[in-house]
Amino acid sequence: MEIAQAVVTAWNASDHSGRRDVALSVVAALSLAEHRDLNEPDLTKQLRSQSPEEFTGTLRQIYTALVNARPDLTHLVYPLMEWLFNEPDAALQRATKHTADAALRASQLDLTGTDRRYDTDLLGVVLALLKSENATGANAQIYTPAPIADAMSSMLMAGINPPREGQRVMDPAVGTGGLFRAAAQVMRSNGHDPATVSWYGADIDDLAIAACAVNSLLWGLGPRILLCVTNTLTEPDWATRAEAQREEIVKLAERIRRDKLMAAAIRAAQQLTEIVTTEEDDESGDSSAS
Template identity: 70%
Template sequence: MTRNTNRQGNHPDPDRHAADIAQSVEVAWNKSNHSGRRDVALSVVSALALLNQRDANTADLAEQLRAQSAEEVARTLREIYTAVINSRPDLTHLVFPLMQWVFNDPEPALKRAAKQVADAALHARQLDLTGTERRYDTDLLGVVLTLLKSDSAGKANAQIYTPMPLADMMARMTPPEEHSSVCDPAVGTGGLLRASAQAMRELDRDPATVAWYGADVDELAIAACAVNSLIWGLGPHIVLCVANTLSEGDWARRAEAQRAEVLQISEQVRRDKLMIHAVRTAQQLTELPIDESQVHE
């Protein structure tokens, strides 16, 4: 059995590592003849980012995933997103643009394309970045989304790499207090939220105590931001929505209402499932065969 003996490889710089992964994903996706479906490519990277790499004394998780067939990869993605739905129902409507394709019985060609992306990301050692604490230091999903949307790697570098140090500097100037709120009306995939959370950690403050608000006009960016909130440990109060904040001044209230509605529906579904289980259990108990010998005794 192969052991994973080098978790960080040749990538001491998380931002550079993120760029390498994104470029590998972009090349693999463009070769798949599905380049218009950037939601699928981003979905694969996002799902992999939700996996924690195992320690060095266990079998290499990346190797196990690369050994899966296209059908098995699709099944693994469904399992990952199902876990998100079950554990964080408040994020379901936000992550939906990323995960909907894998629940819609995708055609074999699309599954093969998704596997090609997964293999490319894993070959670029994504789990060494997102499966370790290095995931707090960069925004891989932001780099991937920008590169998938752009015409060249250089354009993606110009859009992503320069703001990251600036976001870190700004966050350190005014790090959030615990139990406060942070709002970014042009949140994108959450780079400023990540920087603020890191600034808090440097001061031994817990980012999970903060209420994080954000909006963006791009639904895929919001979906990636929701996944990033899990990757970066931002906690349970994530309020995001797709909105043009220049024309919708009250977007935060709408986002809060959407979140409350989703949680209410989720709770009702949970209760319905419990009721169905109870009814079925009662039916099984009442339909047990009767021992006639015990009755006559």
């Protein structure tokens, strides 16, 4: 709560307070920063020493790494990273850096960069605090507090075996994934790996789904995560559409990867041809001179 409050206070002090996506994007990226090799023992110190422009570049690198590692999540996390690739102005970059510094001063990396991340949903708290009371009430968005989610999961699984490999866990109002986190913890406590089951979740808020996608990485939910932005009351068969969408995204990513490999091979061949041609020209010049 202290980290989330520091983030929201810093962000609301800027002229961009209405951009919930940007503030949430910063916290999400910092949550993933532990996965990057920055060759620096004190990551907090390094990030805080960056200029706003340098930090914006770091955020781009973090999200690019996420997309390359998990192309199936690209369309889900897009609401968090869209602003980064639309040439943000200097004022927005300064506000972003100010907010990141607030999160780092509040020791975010001591939470999200350690196993303590399994015990809480920081992104859910940040998103809830960023919303006005009117907006929250209008959309009827009330996130389940972590202790209640833990208790619900424990009671639900007390009389049955936790989900096992090949089974599915579904939450039709998943929010940022609080109940997924609690269920995964119960599985771990019973000696089961959360990555061996499928996690299906839907929500009407695209930022909540984006946060849930990032959380799925932080909580080790594995590759079988299927999320969808929809109202499950009006689209009961949402999972079918989400599966088709994910398959399309993965195929597109694979085509792009092949195209990049082909382009790299062509460039390498061109460079080799240029080297050979240069060497032949040099040899021809030597012969003429003789």
